[in-house]
Amino acid sequence: MLTNRQLQILQVIVDDFVSSAQPVGSRQISKKDWITFSPATIRNEMADLEELGFLEKTHTSSGRVPSEKGYRFYVDHLLQPQIMSADEVSQIQSVFKRQIVEAEQLIKESANILSELTTYTTVLLGPDVQRHKVKRFQIVPLSEDSAVAIIVTDNGHVENRVFTLPEGFNPSDIEKMVNILNDRLSGVSLQDLHLKLELEALAVLRQHIHTADAVIQSLMQVASGQKEGKVYYAGKTNMLNQPEFHDLNKVRMFMELMDKDSQVQNLFKPLDSGIQIRIGSENNHLAIENCSVITASFGAGEERGSIAIIGPTRMDYQRVVTIMDLMRRGLSNALSHRNDSL
Amino acid sequence: MLTNRQLQILQVIVDDFVSSAQPVGSRQISKKDWITFSPATIRNEMADLEELGFLEKTHTSSGRVPSEKGYRFYVDHLLQPQIMSADEVSQIQSVFKRQIVEAEQLIKESANILSELTTYTTVLLGPDVQRHKVKRFQIVPLSEDSAVAIIVTDNGHVENRVFTLPEGFNPSDIEKMVNILNDRLSGVSLQDLHLKLELEALAVLRQHIHTADAVIQSLMQVASGQKEGKVYYAGKTNMLNQPEFHDLNKVRMFMELMDKDSQVQNLFKPLDSGIQIRIGSENNHLAIENCSVITASFGAGEERGSIAIIGPTRMDYQRVVTIMDLMRRGLSNALSHRNDSL
DNA sequence: TGTTAGCACTCGTCGAATACGAGTGCTAAT
DNA sequence: ATTAGCACTCGTATTCGACGAGTGCTAACA
Numbered sequence: 001m002l003t004n005r006q007l008q009i010l011q012v013i014v015d016d017f018v019s020s021a022q023p024v025g026s027r028q029i030s031k032k033d034w035i036t037f038s039p040a041t042i043r044n045e046m047a048d049l050e051e052l053g054f055l056e057k058t059h060t061s062s063g064r065v066p067s068e069k070g071y072r073f074y075v076d077h078l079l080q081p082q083i084m085s086a087d088e089v090s091q092i093q094s095v096f097k098r099q100i101v102e103a104e105q106l107i108k109e110s111a112n113i114l115s116e117l118t119t120y121t122t123v124l125l126g127p128d129v130q131r132h133k134v135k136r137f138q139i140v141p142l143s144e145d146s147a148v149a150i151i152v153t154d155n156g157h158v159e160n161r162v163f164t165l166p167e168g169f170n171p172s173d174i175e176k177m178v179n180i181l182n183d184r185l186s187g188v189s190l191q192d193l194h195l196k197l198e199l200e201a202l203a204v205l206r207q208h209i210h211t212a213d214a215v216i217q218s219l220m221q222v223a224s225g226q227k228e229g230k231v232y233y234a235g236k237t238n239m240l241n242q243p244e245f246h247d248l249n250k251v252r253m254f255m256e257l258m259d260k261d262s263q264v265q266n267l268f269k270p271l272d273s274g275i276q277i278r279i280g281s282e283n284n285h286l287a288i289e290n291c292s293v294i295t296a297s298f299g300a301g302e303e304r305g306s307i308a309i310i311g312p313t314r315m316d317y318q319r320v321v322t323i324m325d326l327m328r329r330g331l332s333n334a335l336s337h338r339n340d341s342l
Numbered sequence: 343m344l345t346n347r348q349l350q351i352l353q354v355i356v357d358d359f360v361s362s363a364q365p366v367g368s369r370q371i372s373k374k375d376w377i378t379f380s381p382a383t384i385r386n387e388m389a390d391l392e393e394l395g396f397l398e399k400t401h402t403s404s405g406r407v408p409s410e411k412g413y414r415f416y417v418d419h420l421l422q423p424q425i426m427s428a429d430e431v432s433q434i435q436s437v438f439k440r441q442i443v444e445a446e447q448l449i450k451e452s453a454n455i456l457s458e459l460t461t462y463t464t465v466l467l468g469p470d471v472q473r474h475k476v477k478r479f480q481i482v483p484l485s486e487d488s489a490v491a492i493i494v495t496d497n498g499h500v501e502n503r504v505f506t507l508p509e510g511f512n513p514s515d516i517e518k519m520v521n522i523l524n525d526r527l528s529g530v531s532l533q534d535l536h537l538k539l540e541l542e543a544l545a546v547l548r549q550h551i552h553t554a555d556a557v558i559q560s561l562m563q564v565a566s567g568q569k570e571g572k573v574y575y576a577g578k579t580n581m582l583n584q585p586e587f588h589d590l591n592k593v594r595m596f597m598e599l600m601d602k603d604s605q606v607q608n609l610f611k612p613l614d615s616g617i618q619i620r621i622g623s624e625n626n627h628l629a630i631e632n633c634s635v636i637t638a639s640f641g642a643g644e645e646r647g648s649i650a651i652i653g654p655t656r657m658d659y660q661r662v663v664t665i666m667d668l669m670r671r672g673l674s675n676a677l678s679h680r681n682d683s684l
Numbered sequence: 685t686g687t688t689a690g691c692a693c694t695c696g697t698c699g700a701a702t703a704c705g706a707g708t709g710c711t712a713a714t
Numbered sequence: 715a716t717t718a719g720c721a722c723t724c725g726t727a728t729t730c731g732a733c734g735a736g737t738g739c740t741a742a743c744a
Contacts (some may be wrong), residue, residue, distance in 0.1 A: 025736050040688050044739065061694045061737045103504075140478045140494045148498040152482045156490040163500035236601060240594045252582045259578060262448060367707050382717050384706065403708045403723045 023063030115235025120311035163218035268308035300336030365405030457577025462653035505560035610650035642678030
């Protein structure tokens with residue numbers, strides 16, 4: 001167990017390093033007016049903390065830097081809620097006060113404000129479309145041999161895709177077919193749709209319509225169109241201002257990662273609904289081995305999305321956590337009041 | 343007018359500098375076996391070319407580098423079509439040979455191949471949605487007080503948006519309304535829709551439906567949903583491999599630009615349908631003042647999109663132009679065969 | 685026994701001095 | 715008109731020493 005003095009020192013080191021990006025030395029610590037002991041004592045304690053794995057040195061003789069374990073301890077035990085300036089609070093709330101035209105717009109702006117306020121990179125993951133339920137099928141013929149299939153979900157999301165009509169398809173069959181589909185499959189979630197189309201609808205349609213098989217194939221593609229929710233980014237380039245990204249190679253790896261929605265989705269998905277912090281190697285990805293990711297989810301009922309803020313491990317955890325909490329509450333609230341689409 | 347010898351020298355300088363990124367000196371030029379004159383002669387010619395503004399020096403005494411004017415002259419007069427390896431040609435054609443599931447997919451893959459083959463950044467601008475014509479309106483009620491409005495265009499594109507139903511709206515009016523809209527407004531282009539909704543449809547609807555005004559408002563929003571065509575990117579990070587982007591500031595500016603669809607759209611839109619090259623400051627944008635942009639458009643009839651490839655001014659113009667030409671032909675072909683949506 | 689002052693030592697950074705080499709411009713010879 | 719020869723320029727890489735921030739250890743102190 002750490003002594004009280006060690007806790008104090010660890011806290012100062014993390015706080016100082018976070019704001020200055022420079023290794024912090026014993027003298028610097030002793031200058032704080034609530035630190036009552038001498039640099040020499042601090043050096044001794046620091047040596048102990050280093051032995052315990054909470055601190056590191058960049059070279060034999062320069063100040064200490066928190067290790068991953070140090071950050072981990074800090075976020076687990078030393079985090080204190082921070083007071084935000086009224087100005088910043090109102091900046092966050094301004095998004096929610098305005099009449100929300102559409103959920104998508106709301107989310108984009110939230111992401112922008114988050115990355116402005118934190119100076120880090122923000123990723124917002126939209127709700128998982130696959131969970132939504134079918135509200136209505138629609139097929140609109142475009143020409144002799146093509147049509148667009150449309151699926152509207154219960155929350156107003158619209159999936160659509162153009163497909164080629166099979167040879168010998170009778171255009172007047174469309175209405176019949178759409179009716180059958182709507183009868184049978186309303187309320188089925190998109191993720192189940194694939195199966196139900198094949199098991200239930202196919203048999204019935206075959207009885208009525210000549211070329212059902214080909215059309216069903218196309219419909220199945222519509223259903224699986226968007227495998228995962230949308231991803232919104234903000235402040236991608238903020239990372240370039242961080243001194244730890246002065247290395248072009250790191251920049252490249254980071255940017256490449258941020259260009260791949262699917263990877264981002266996996267890496268930044270929260271594991272439960274609280275606010276979570278993953279530090280450095282805990283992220284299990286080379287491109288962000290020196291980054292921390294703070295995630296939270298928001299939403300109401302089935303309609304859940306999540307926020308991720310990515311910064312260097314040397315990031316202002318206290319501030320980000322408080323901002324994040326404000327934002328997730330605001331978003332949840334706004335989304336449950338008007339249950340719009342994404 | 344430039345002498346034959348000067349042309350030769352300019353050509354060698356551009357070609358060499360493009361591939362090596364190093365200023366090229368007189369000795370290096372004289373080594374080429376089709377160059378018959380001595381380094382000293384070359385030095386004299388180079389001094390003249392510099393005076394004419396085609397070449398520059400990086401410092402008083404090191405090799406020459408093409409100036410913007412030099413590149414301009416090169417692309418205008420010295421460009422020779424290049425022979426591509428059979429391997430590369432087949433790589434391009436492979437995209438078009440496969441059965442195209444959807445135009446969007448086709449375009450994404452084209453962009454990827456372009457940036458792979460060129461090692462530069464590719465931007466593909468989709469067709470301008472605003473030109474498409476309304477094929478069908480649809481309104482699907484979601485709950486007591488909300489519904490989603492859908493517009494299908496003649497090429498299969500689908501625009502949609504959730505809107506709040508006005509107080510006292512009679513759900514059974516929806517069908518009536520949709521019928522009127524489809525009757526009156528089929529074939530109207532999206533860009534005209536705004537106007538026509540207001541001038542023609544509104545009056546008619548008012549006669550039949552109590553709360554028409556509010557609904558029309560929402561429909562107008564749907565129509566203007568996507569102001570401009572979609573933008574697809576590939577190889578954004580390729581630029582980081584170029585030695586001229588070893589400067590973090592340039593990287594930041596470039597990346598920030600590439601995150602703003604609307605700016606990208608303006609900068610990279612081709613002015614006519616041929617292959618165009620804009621060099622350095624001709625782009626009128628600080629973030630790409632050391633870049634060249636090569637654009638071309640593709641498509642059939644109204645369904646036009648465009649390709650832009652962005653690289654450093656020191657870019658392999660010959661190669662890019664030939665690749666671009668292959669690609670634009672391929673895309674035009676593929677799109678006119680199946681007139682799919684974007 | 686815990687704390688602190690003092691001091692030798694380490695290491696990274698910065699600036700000056702130096703050597704090197706690639707390339708030019710000019711002059712004079714062909 | 716062309717070219718060989720040569721002095722000169724300038725960027726890069728390397729070395730060296732001075733400087734300073736910071737440590738670890740020892741010995742003195744409360």
